[in-house]
Amino acid sequence: MPEAAIGEEYGTVSQAPSRITEELLGACVHCGFCVPVCPTWDILREENDSPRGRLYLMLAEADGRVDPAGAFAVHLDRCLGCRACESVCPAGVPYGHLLEQARARIRRRPATRRRQRWVLSALTRPDASKLTYAAARFLRSTGLAGGLGRLLPGRAGQLLRLLAATRPAFGLGASSLRAQPPRLGDDPPDKDDDRETYALLTGCVMEGLFEHVHAATRRSLARSGYDEVEAPGQACCGALHAHAGQLDEARQHARRNIEAFERTDCDWVVTNSAGCGAGLKDYPAWFAQEPDWLERAEALTGRVRDVTEILAVELERSGGGSATAGATRAIEGRVGYDAPCHLHHAQGVLDQPLDVLRALPGLEVEALPSSAHCCGGAGMYNLEHPELADLVRATKLGEIQRGGYDWIATGNPGCIMYLGAGLLRAGDRTPVVHPVELVDRAWG
Ligand code: SF4
Numbered sequence: 001m002p003e004a005a006i007g008e009e010y011g012t013v014s015q016a017p018s019r020i021t022e023e024l025l026g027a028c029v030h031c032g033f034c035v036p037v038c039p040t041w042d043i044l045r046e047e048n049d050s051p052r053g054r055l056y057l058m059l060a061e062a063d064g065r066v067d068p069a070g071a072f073a074v075h076l077d078r079c080l081g082c083r084a085c086e087s088v089c090p091a092g093v094p095y096g097h098l099l100e101q102a103r104a105r106i107r108r109r110p111a112t113r114r115r116q117r118w119v120l121s122a123l124t125r126p127d128a129s130k131l132t133y134a135a136a137r138f139l140r141s142t143g144l145a146g147g148l149g150r151l152l153p154g155r156a157g158q159l160l161r162l163l164a165a166t167r168p169a170f171g172l173g174a175s176s177l178r179a180q181p182p183r184l185g186d187d188p189p190d191k192d193d194d195r196e197t198y199a200l201l202t203g204c205v206m207e208g209l210f211e212h213v214h215a216a217t218r219r220s221l222a223r224s225g226y227d228e229v230e231a232p233g234q235a236c237c238g239a240l241h242a243h244a245g246q247l248d249e250a251r252q253h254a255r256r257n258i259e260a261f262e263r264t265d266c267d268w269v270v271t272n273s274a275g276c277g278a279g280l281k282d283y284p285a286w287f288a289q290e291p292d293w294l295e296r297a298e299a300l301t302g303r304v305r306d307v308t309e310i311l312a313v314e315l316e317r318s319g320g321g322s323a324t325a326g327a328t329r330a331i332e333g334r335v336g337y338d339a340p341c342h343l344h345h346a347q348g349v350l351d352q353p354l355d356v357l358r359a360l361p362g363l364e365v366e367a368l369p370s371s372a373h374c375c376g377g378a379g380m381y382n383l384e385h386p387e388l389a390d391l392v393r394a395t396k397l398g399e400i401q402r403g404g405y406d407w408i409a410t411g412n413p414g415c416i417m418y419l420g421a422g423l424l425r426a427g428d429r430t431p432v433v434h435p436v437e438l439v440d441r442a443w444g
């Protein structure tokens with residue numbers, strides 16, 4: 001893109017970086033360990049498209065040495081936000097937080113800002129998103145999403161394929177045991193019994209398109225001895241806003257969630273979306289400069305668990321027991337596990353999904369060779385940078401097609417959608433499911 005066009009697209013940076021951000025940027029010792037694990041560097045072989053190069057750009061921008069409307073914005077926007085660089089960094093540089101802060105300083109053109117806000121509202125605002133998801137479910141259930149998605153080129157075709165990939169592989173209810181109705185927050189369960197309690201982050205995309213994963217989550221936790229309490233007033237986690245640099249909006253969502261979950265006295269706040277879980281666990285970083293909210297954010301974060309973390313604890317407590325011992329159906333087949341970046345790198349949840357899957361009778365479990373690498377979906381990245389996202393995904397699709405799996409399992413809606421969309425386009429019918437759907441399936 002010519003520099004003039006870049007300037008028009010990105011405009012100027014809106015705020016100076018905070019002192020905390022500058023201190024964190026200074027933690028980088030420029031060792032380069034992060035460079036070879038970076039998917040965009042791997043493809044583009046350009047220092048500015050590596051984590052170290054992007055950190056240099058952030059430092060230079062903080063010092064006023066680079067044009068914030070040019071290379072700074074372009075290379076930061078090409079970042080997937082996968083945080084693979086954080087996992088290998090010996091200096092503990094919190095790259096993901098720095099990226100969010102840096103993106104918040106890019107002032108977009110008004111038209112670009114309006115488009116971003118419109119898309120985020122359509123996906124996350126309760127009133128607008130009801131219509132969005134009702135229309136999406138109609139396209140999905142009638143088969144139009146899959147049919148047209150195979151035919152249409154460009155962004156429209158991609159959107160339809162992403163939608164088609166949300167179709168439940170096992171239907172809405174894989175089991176005869178229905179999810180127990182949640183207990184209300186103002187009527188908490190008796191703490192004398194030994195059943196622990198949880199509130200589910202229902203989220204926006206998960207609630208709108210992955211109701212089958214919510215149902216499987218509720219059934220699996222009920223069987224493992226957990227009672228659900230309702231958390232009315234909760235909102236979208238805010239992660240999509242934070243990734244887009246809309247930190248004020250992200251904090252508004254975070255405040256609502258902190259208040260909603262404070263009103264429950266549940267033991268755990270459970271997520272079944274890696275992106276949302278990472279968002280909730282990142283709340284303290286979002287409130288680093290607001291001490292009152294920081295304390296409340298830390299209290300919430302201490303209770304947040306991915307559903308596979310809870311099920312893995314139950315497995316261990318019962319010596320391989322309650323999370324799967326009641327399973328009535330052997331699942332004959334092979335599953336390839338692909339780790340969502342926001343579970344693996346952002347939350348450090350590596351073994352639990354595999355442990356839970358390996359405990360299911362009859363199931364053969366393998367992690368994909370590239371499991372720890374990004375699939376290219378990265379929220380809305382695949383719509384904004386389709387060519388680059390396609391190149392990132394290509395390795396994984398090749399592994400899946402050569403692997404001959406019966407299912408691919410991954411615990412994030414964006415990964416389910418982007419891998420599923422790629423398989424659909426390739427004419428490969430391997431279903432992409434959430435691990436908890438297989439757990440639920442094992443109970444017959
Ligand atoms: S690994 Fe960490 S310290 Fe080394 S260059 Fe990358 S971000 Fe900087």
Ligand code: SF4
Nearest residue numbers: 038079080082083085
């Ligand atoms: S977040 Fe991922 S794409 Fe971005 S710099 Fe780090 S490794 Fe590279």
